[in-house]
Amino acid sequence: MTVAAQAASWRRVAADPTLLVTLIAVxxxxxxxxxxxxxxxxxxxxxxDGRFTLAPLLESLADSGHRAAFFNSLFLATSxxxxxxxxxxxxxxTAVRTGLGRxxxxxxxAAALLPLVSPPFTTSISIIFSFGPKGxxxxxxxxxxxxxxxxxxxxxxxxxxxxxxxxxxxxxPILAAIDPNLEEMAFSLGGSRWRxxxxxxxxxxxxxxxxxxxxxxxxxxxxxxxPLILAGNSxxxxxxxxFLQITGMFDFKGGSVLSLILLVPAVFVFLLQRYWVGRRTYxxxxxxxxxxxxxxxxxxxxxxxLIVGCSLVAALIAYFYxxxxxxxxxxxxGANNSFTWTHYHxxxxxGLPAIRDTxxxxxxxxxxxxxxxxxxxxxxxxxxxxxxxxxxxVAMINYALPxxxxxxAYLIAFNDPPLALTGGALIIVAAYVFRYSPTGIRATxxxxxxxxxxxxxxxxxxxxxxxxxxxxxxxxLIAPAFFAGLGVVFIRSMTAISxxxxxxxxxxxxxxxxxxxxxxxxxxxxxxxxxxFVIVVVFVVITGLSAVLARLRxxxxxxxxxxxxxx
Amino acid sequence: xxxxxxxxxxxxxxxxxxVKGEVYAVRDVSLAVxxxxxxxxxxxxxxxxxxxxxxxxxxEEPDAGTISIDGKDVTHALPNKRGIGFMFxxxxxxxxxxxxxxxxxxxxxxxxxxxDLAKTVGxxxxxxxxxxxxxxxxHQLSGGEQQRVAxxxxxxxxPKVLLFDEPLSNLDAKLRxxxxxxxxxxxxxxxxxxxxxxxxxxxxxxxxxxIAVMEGGVVVQDGTAFDLYxxxxxxxxxxxxxxxxxxxxxxxxxxxxxxxxxxxALATGRAAGDVLRLVVRPxxxxxAPAPSGESxxxxxxxxxxxxxxxxxxxxxxxxMLQVSATDHYRRPPMEAGQPVAVRFHPEGIHVL
Numbered sequence: 001m002t003v004a005a006q007a008a009s010w011r012r013v014a015a016d017p018t019l020l021v022t023l024i025a026v027x028x029x030x031x032x033x034x035x036x037x038x039x040x041x042x043x044x045x046x047x048x049d050g051r052f053t054l055a056p057l058l059e060s061l062a063d064s065g066h067r068a069a070f071f072n073s074l075f076l077a078t079s080x081x082x083x084x085x086x087x088x089x090x091x092x093x094t095a096v097r098t099g100l101g102r103x104x105x106x107x108x109x110a111a112a113l114l115p116l117v118s119p120p121f122t123t124s125i126s127i128i129f130s131f132g133p134k135g136x137x138x139x140x141x142x143x144x145x146x147x148x149x150x151x152x153x154x155x156x157x158x159x160x161x162x163x164x165x166x167x168x169x170x171x172x173p174i175l176a177a178i179d180p181n182l183e184e185m186a187f188s189l190g191g192s193r194w195r196x197x198x199x200x201x202x203x204x205x206x207x208x209x210x211x212x213x214x215x216x217x218x219x220x221x222x223x224x225x226x227p228l229i230l231a232g233n234s235x236x237x238x239x240x241x242x243f244l245q246i247t248g249m250f251d252f253k254g255g256s257v258l259s260l261i262l263l264v265p266a267v268f269v270f271l272l273q274r275y276w277v278g279r280r281t282y283x284x285x286x287x288x289x290x291x292x293x294x295x296x297x298x299x300x301x302x303x304x305x306l307i308v309g310c311s312l313v314a315a316l317i318a319y320f321y322x323x324x325x326x327x328x329x330x331x332x333x334g335a336n337n338s339f340t341w342t343h344y345h346x347x348x349x350x351g352l353p354a355i356r357d358t359x360x361x362x363x364x365x366x367x368x369x370x371x372x373x374x375x376x377x378x379x380x381x382x383x384x385x386x387x388x389x390x391x392x393x394v395a396m397i398n399y400a401l402p403x404x405x406x407x408x409a410y411l412i413a414f415n416d417p418p419l420a421l422t423g424g425a426l427i428i429v430a431a432y433v434f435r436y437s438p439t440g441i442r443a444t445x446x447x448x449x450x451x452x453x454x455x456x457x458x459x460x461x462x463x464x465x466x467x468x469x470x471x472x473x474x475x476x477l478i479a480p481a482f483f484a485g486l487g488v489v490f491i492r493s494m495t496a497i498s499x500x501x502x503x504x505x506x507x508x509x510x511x512x513x514x515x516x517x518x519x520x521x522x523x524x525x526x527x528x529x530x531x532x533f534v535i536v537v538v539f540v541v542i543t544g545l546s547a548v549l550a551r552l553r554x555x556x557x558x559x560x561x562x563x564x565x566x567x
Numbered sequence: 568x569x570x571x572x573x574x575x576x577x578x579x580x581x582x583x584x585x586v587k588g589e590v591y592a593v594r595d596v597s598l599a600v601x602x603x604x605x606x607x608x609x610x611x612x613x614x615x616x617x618x619x620x621x622x623x624x625x626x627e628e629p630d631a632g633t634i635s636i637d638g639k640d641v642t643h644a645l646p647n648k649r650g651i652g653f654m655f656x657x658x659x660x661x662x663x664x665x666x667x668x669x670x671x672x673x674x675x676x677x678x679x680x681x682x683d684l685a686k687t688v689g690x691x692x693x694x695x696x697x698x699x700x701x702x703x704x705x706h707q708l709s710g711g712e713q714q715r716v717a718x719x720x721x722x723x724x725x726p727k728v729l730l731f732d733e734p735l736s737n738l739d740a741k742l743r744x745x746x747x748x749x750x751x752x753x754x755x756x757x758x759x760x761x762x763x764x765x766x767x768x769x770x771x772x773x774x775x776x777x778i779a780v781m782e783g784g785v786v787v788q789d790g791t792a793f794d795l796y797x798x799x800x801x802x803x804x805x806x807x808x809x810x811x812x813x814x815x816x817x818x819x820x821x822x823x824x825x826x827x828x829x830x831x832a833l834a835t836g837r838a839a840g841d842v843l844r845l846v847v848r849p850x851x852x853x854x855a856p857a858p859s860g861e862s863x864x865x866x867x868x869x870x871x872x873x874x875x876x877x878x879x880x881x882x883x884x885x886x887m888l889q890v891s892a893t894d895h896y897r898r899p900p901m902e903a904g905q906p907v908a909v910r911f912h913p914e915g916i917h918v919l
Contacts, residue, residue: 008628015645454659457626460646461653462673462724472672476663 006386013385018467023385026376030394032419033434037409038397044412045256060257069236070261073221076156076237077265080220081213083160087313088167088212089205094310095168096175098303111314112165114321117542119495119534120225121515123158125527126320127230129327134334136323150232158226161317163219167212174208175201193299214273221266222402224498225512229519238262239404239498246502252412259405270400321535328528343529351530354514361428361510362493369433369489373440374482378474380441381448382456383466398431399438403498406435411502423505431499436492440485447481448474480549487545494534571638572760573600573623573728578632580618592618594784595632600728605754605761609771610781611807616764617732619781623762624730625649637727647676652721652759654734658713660705666692666716667701673724691723694753711742718750722757729754731763735770747774768808772796780804796848798917805846805919812847812888826911827884828864833913844919849891851915854881857906865909867901883909 013020046052060066091112095105115123130137131149138144178201191199224239231237238258246255327333331340347355379385380392398406410431414421421427455477459469475482497512504513511530518527580593593615600606608616621627623634625646633642641649660669667688674684692698695715705713714734721729731750735743751774754761765771771778772792779789780803788800792808799805802813816824816831818841824833826845835843854865868887869880877895881888888909901907 008630011643012628015643452657452659454655454657455661457624457646458653458655458659458661458720459672460626461624461649461651461730462720463647463650463676464672465645465647468676472676473661473663 009384009386016466018465019383019385022375022379026379026391027387029372029434030391033430034394034397037406037413040413041256041260041405041409044253045260056253056257057260060254060261065236066241066258066261069238069241069258072152072231072235073237073239073262074265076152076159076227076235077217077220079156080159080163081217083156084164084216084220085167085171085209085212087160087164088169088171088216089209090306090309090313091164091168092171092175094306095172098306100307108310108314111317112168114317114535115162116165117491117495117535117538118162119512119515119531120162120223120497121229121512121519121527122324122531122535123161123320124226124229125327125519125524125531126323127154127158128524129323129333130320132334136334139334148232150230150234152231152235155227155230155235158230159220159223161313161320162226163216163223166215166219170212170215171205171208174205178204193302211273214269218266218269218273221262221269222404222498224402224404224501225516228516239402242404242408243501246408246411252408255408256412259402259408262402263405266400266402266405324528325532327524328532331525333524333528343525344533346526347529347533351511351514351526354509354511355533357425357508358494358511361425361432361508362490364425365429365432365493366486366490368429369437370440370482370486372433373437373485373489374444374475374478376437377441377444377481378448378470378478381445382453382474395441396438398435403435403496403500406431407499407502410499422503423507425508427503428500428508428510431503432489432493432496435499436489436496437485439488440481443481443484444478447478451477483545483548487542490541491538494538570601571599572602572604572636573762574598574635575619575623576633578619578622578629578634580615580622580627581630591615591784593622593629596781596784596786597632598779598786598789600760600762602760603758604776605751605763605774607763607765607771607775607778608781609765609768609778609807611766614781615784616766616781618784620730620732620762620764623728624651624653650727652724652726652729654717654721654729654731656733656736658705658717658734658737660713660716660720662705664705665701666697666703666705666708669705669716670719670723672720677724687723688719691719694722695719695749710738711746714738714746715749718753722753722759727760729759729761731761731765733765734763735765736767743770744773750774772808780807782807799846799919802844802919805917810849810889810891812845812849812852812886814845814847814886816843816845817841818843827886829883829909829911831911831913831916833916833918835918846917846919847911847915849878849889850876850893851912852881852888852890853910853912854879854890854892854901854907855910856901857908865907867903867905867907870900870903872900881907881909 013023045056046054048055091108094100095108100108128149129135131154133139133148135149138149222239224243227235227237228240228243231240238261242255242258242262245251245258328343329339329341330337331342376391376395380388380395410427411422413419414427421430455473456469459473460466464472495512497510497516500510501513501516504510511534515527515530518524518530575596575598578593578596579591581589582592584590596615596619598606598619608619610616618627622629623636625641625644625648629642633640635641636649636651646653661672664672670688670691671684674687679687688701689698692701695718697712697715697719700708700712700716705716708716717734734750735746738746747770763771763774775792777789777791778795779786780795781787782803788795788804790798795804795808799808805811805813814826816826816833818835818837818839819825819830820839821836822832822834824831824835824843824845835841837843854867857865865881865883865888867879868882871878872895876891876893877900879888879890879892879901881890890909
């Protein structure tokens with residue numbers, strides 16, 4: 001931009017007081033809750049006595065345990081990335097190409113999406129119940145004694161089952177958008193089915209594979225809850241090491257450094273995903289999924305094989321959740337299988353403060369996050385002002401960073417006056433709003449791109465200022481994105497732990513943290529009951545919001561609804 | 568107060584172009600629109616007409632120059648402070664509001680009281696012939712009806728000026744003629760200053776008091792439809808407005824020129840030997856069967872019967888002439904290949 005154009009751009013902002021005040025407010029919030037904690041974290045790790053130093057970093061890298069944690073993290077993330085992408089592809093191919101009926105597809109979707117909206121320990125708990133010393137599979141069915149459910153394989157299994165839906169959601173629209181005519185044309189040219197799959201279908205889906213792999217890699221890298229429960233001492237990873245450094249040894253500096261080592265691959269993957277893979281799609285994704293005639297380019301036996309494969313995975317997921325429900329209803333799973341309501345009684349008496357706190361925090365965070373997402377999305381998509389791109393980028397930071405980093409950064413930044421916010425509810429709400437609203441921001445931007453700019457201009461020409469236009473025109477039109485953003489913030493408020501575990505206190509705690517405490521005390525019954533409770537609440541809220549979205553019937557409500565699960 | 572309502576003085580707007588660098592969308596445009604006048608900005612796409620209109624509305628800000636409405640400088644004022652009614656190409660009706668609420672929008676923003684508002688909206692809907700449509704949603708209406716709602720919404724709060732951005736381009740041909748007559752009669756009835764943008768020269772000629780033809784970000788000619796048709800200043804205007812023959816002529820003497828070997832009496836006041844460009848409209852050329860025995864210079868290449876007229880393509884020397892004849896009912900049609908005599912009327916020739 002030229003100097004003159006920049007000056008004009010500033011003048012434009014100055015002439016519009018509502019816009020000016022809003023921009024200042026958003027930047028203040030971003031500065032306080034995104035940039036400031038990050039700067040504090042970097043300062044804690046790299047500044048000593050007012051001088052820049054790499055000593056703590058080198059010290060940390062020299063520690064063989066930390067190096068092992070780093071490589072373990074990379075290994076785990078790669079395994080989960082590969083396995084999860086394969087599983088996601090299996091589900092996507094089955095959904096798009098085997099001509100399953102609508103009801104079967106819904107069932108498949110449910111099995112695939114359940115893990116995404118569950119609290120973090122559900123798969124882990126079920127794995128312990130299945131593969132532990134008294135595990136249903138290892139002990140009861142196979143008769144092994146003293147099997148350990150902890151280590152790299154169970155961690156990989158749990159993370160793969162938890163995160164493969166991301167690959168499914170990424171690959172399915174891409175596969176659906178590949179025109180069956182392309183394959184049928186190749187078929188008519190005399191290619192064998194396998195050849196067509198190899199030379200037409202797979203190459204077209206390659207950008208999707210890369211994208212799915214990177215998303216899974218990032219998710220696994222940042223995952224804190226699963227390795228904390230399942231990895232055990234033999235398989236340390238970075239997020240858990242950073243957590244133990246801080247909560248176990250009160251070593252803030254060591255924890256900061258460890259979390260920043262995690263940052264390197266995380267940023268690398270984020271940039272790769274965003275600027276390389278994100279721009280290489282051969283197929284246009286229009287959002288139209290399903291409703292396609294079954295293509296004959298798939299051999300019947302291959303279709304059967306796919307359906308069998310999917311059903312096995314779906315059955316495993318269903319089994320895990322059934323086990324969770326069962327475990328919440330018996331005295332002591334594996335030892336005393338008689339029916340009891342005790343665990344639910346426990347969570348609604350002793351556990352009540354955590355439930356109350358979680359619901360209060362979710363209820364406060366939900367509207368704030370929904371509004372913040374819509375507001376920032378609107379500013380980014382529709383207004384011209386200096387620093388627009390910077391705002392877009394900064395708003396995404398907390399979303400892109402592993403939760404452990406965000407949690408430690410908040411802990412360090414808000415521990416001392418004048419901003420001693422730790423221990424209160426506000427800090428937890430802020431963590432959720434700034435970490436999970438970017439889904440709402442993206443949904444808003446996507447929606448606004450479908451709504452013509454002339455509507456804003458029409459309102460403006462009719463005498464409305466920018467605030468009034470936003471309230472009377474934009475807000476009603478982006479309501480679907482608002483509700484989607486609201487939903488994501490609520491679901492994550494109920495299920496997230498990686499950032500907020502550093503921020504809970506005696507006066508404000510969370511269900512997920514209580515589940516973790518129960519797990520470490522080996523009171524698995526209440527942990528299971530808590531998990532079931534969270535799943536039920538989340539299910540009810542999603543159903544309610546979906547009903548609202550269906551009623552709005554705005555052009556992009558469907559897309560907004562799907563973005564629920566993307567976060 | 569002067570009778571000038573909208574005045575643009577040396578207004579320019581640049582855009583950053585990815586390949587060409589900085590390009591002018593509008594360059595040094597000066598215009599004055601009188602109170603109650605309908606001025607059309609006419610030109611091909613990319614000529615800067617819409618950008619000019621959007622700068623008058625305030626949706627774009629000029630990089631240089633000033634814009635004033637009713638004597639007040641509004642160059643940097645926001646659109647909502649200008650008192651303009653704007654008609655968009657895609658109508659831009661609010662999809663979440665009923666027809667009534669769409670029209671009432673500007674009044675609600677002003678904070679009018681409910682009874683006054685209901686009365687005013689009712690009157691305007693009556694005016695555009697949609698009195699019974701208040702409760703409908705925009706998507707239930709036809710294109711023409713949506714158009715009229717947009718018009719009602721633009722005039723209801725009595726703006727100082729009305730701006731139209733190719734409002735008829737989404738309608739079919741018949742409806743387009745109907746709507747442009749409606750717009751014109753409404754504009755005359757309420758006597759509102761109007762700037763109208765279109766790329767359709769016929770629409771421009773039908774609706775305007777005055778037309779400014781734009782090319783490459785510059786106003787190349789500004790005048791009545793009659794001026795533009797008969798006295799175009801440039802080749803571009805001559806070609807853009809109506810069909811035209813552009814002919815090279817050599818001055819023989821002060822009172823005579825020669826076109827493709829044909830001598831025409833035309834007082835140009837230019838020195839012998841000068842080469843001129845002549846604009847001759849197709850209906851200004853007369854052709855008749857060449858008298859037998861005489862060697863004819865011209866020959867019909869193609870004949871197209873269009874009912875109200877017959878179009879001929881006539882080869883005269885090395886030039887292909889477009890000729891329109893409306894007297895074809897009086898004489899037998901001439902056939903392709905037939906030699907003809909060509910006659911130019913000096914009063915129908917315009918020298919560029």
